[in-house]
Amino acid sequence: MADTTMTNKGGLSGFLQKHKPEKAPKEPKMSRKERRERFKKRLECLTPEEQRYLKRKQVTDAVWPVFRAVIVFGLCFIILYPLIFMISSAFRPSADMNDPTIMWIPKHYTLSNLKEVIKAMDFWKTLGNTLVLNIGCSIIQVLTCALTGYGFARYKFKGKSILFFVVIMMILVPPQIILIPQYMFFRYFNPLGLWHMITGDFINLINKPVTMYFPALTANGLRAGLFIFLFRQSFMGLPKELEDAAALDGCSPFTAFVRVMVPNAGSTFLTVFLFSIVWYWNDYYVSTSFFTENKTIALTLKNLSSNIKVLVFGDANAQVNTREIIVWMEAACLISILPILVLYVCLQKNFTEGIARSGLTGM
């Protein structure tokens, strides 16, 4: 029966099918007791140390997965708790917050929280603003940081170690320390010291988008030090022969950088771009100092509670129980992190692997 079905299959596989080695007869199913006895018999052939090792391994192999599952599940729950709470409370009416019988699943569903929050935050316009600023700054910053990182990775020049020390300092020094001089710089902007001489006045750059773009353009945006460092590490990891070959083929260093090195460091570019987006998205420190007029998500979220009070209770100073206003806050949090969350879920590997590979492991 088996032969007739196999004959039309030619070649090696057919041959192998035909001449299958006979299956070893199945061992009769052993009861638990028998198996334990066989294990004991096997143990008797081993030295006492080996026996101890095997026994211990048996126990840990049985216990550890359970223990591990409990730990991983517990910790994941702790991390996800705020998110679960956010989702759970964003869709329930405010009154349900005071209902002790409701823990996770609300009795009534409502979209009015979301609608009110979207109105209070002027969400779509804010989102547009944030996206333009974020993506613009991030793209510029990634390019300039890559240039700088490459310069530090591959070229020898006088004062390089001092300049690289400055990069490290950029990571170390908290932005708050240099805030006031920076503010003065933007408030009384004076190109080359000439503007004041000619016009007798200063240019006020505060609340202009240039306060965000200008630092990004000169590789000094948010956390630029870290990005330069990451790029340097990843370019140092690429083989030198790449540029030598390019130089032999008549590339200038800059063309070699653009056409050979950049394509090879693609994953670092993506990682840095993603982190740049995340940090610009979350930043409210720099924007509250230099760029308050621009409504970004982080900024409106920070000022949300009074806006919500105006919209819902008709008075910015209304004494409202925190528990009652929570649903709006949570709804606002939800829609504010949703874009970043989607980005993270889609590109999760690039976030984690980028950090792991491009930078620090090569130190």
Place this chain on the structure above:
Amino acid sequence: MKRLNLSYEKKKGLYGYGFIALWFVGALMFFIIPLLQSFYYSFHTVTPETGYLDIRPLTSGGKTDIFLNYKDAFLKDPNFSQYLVEVLKDMALNLPVIVVFSLFVAIVINQKFRGRTFARAVFFLPVIIATGPVYAIITGDLETGGNNEAAQFSTMFEADMVDQLLEFIGIYGFGDTFTEMLTEITSDILNLVWKCGIQIIIFLSALQGIPASAKEAAAIEGATSWEFFWKITLPYISSMILVNIVYTVIDAFIDPTNQVMERLLSVQSEWKYGYSAAMAWSYFGIILIALGIIFAIMNKLVWYDD
């Protein structure tokens, strides 16, 4: 046109300057000069006037005393040195916990089990959110607009964490003292887990860098996982422990919600720029010293695989 006669090396060096030129201009404007300025401010009284900053030398009792701001910060300020000690103490306590915990988590999620990818994604999630105002709302740090129940924001998800977890998986009515004890632990764990994202990733990649030959050799010799950890894992990742320690210290240090930072910002909002600059610089100096000590100690313990 006359061509410059330069050696190949020098020409290459010039290209190097070319590559970093843009950054250098920016760093000069946005970093180096402001940094030096704030250093200069720290030895003067600085008050803002329209159009300029009024910078005057410090005087006490008719005599100029350029270190007055520093003396004030450490000797007169009621809170500054106390906060400083507290921040350093917190750092010293949290540092080992964070490093050990993230190492433990990294080892656990480095093993093969179902849902590993999901677990990794979840553990890194705090890095995405923890820097922003969303985290501030979650933990209740942000002022809620004249509302004195702001603490409820934070307690809302710390208080009944254990009960919630148990009820979530279907266990009701646990002993009160037991849950209370666990509650304290979990609220700490929450803060811990939210601070460890990057460290876990760094350790994870270090663990994956342990060569297979070392693992094999250990398995053939019959090493228990305990021995394996101390004799194989730890030496191989020791350099990453140093990296993580440095990262953790810096992270805690530039965190705008720590007490010294808050004090510093409140002084800044009182327009005492010189004074706040002095505070900032002494804080910075102390952290640099702390980092230097850590480096000196750790560098002897780190094992490099050459």
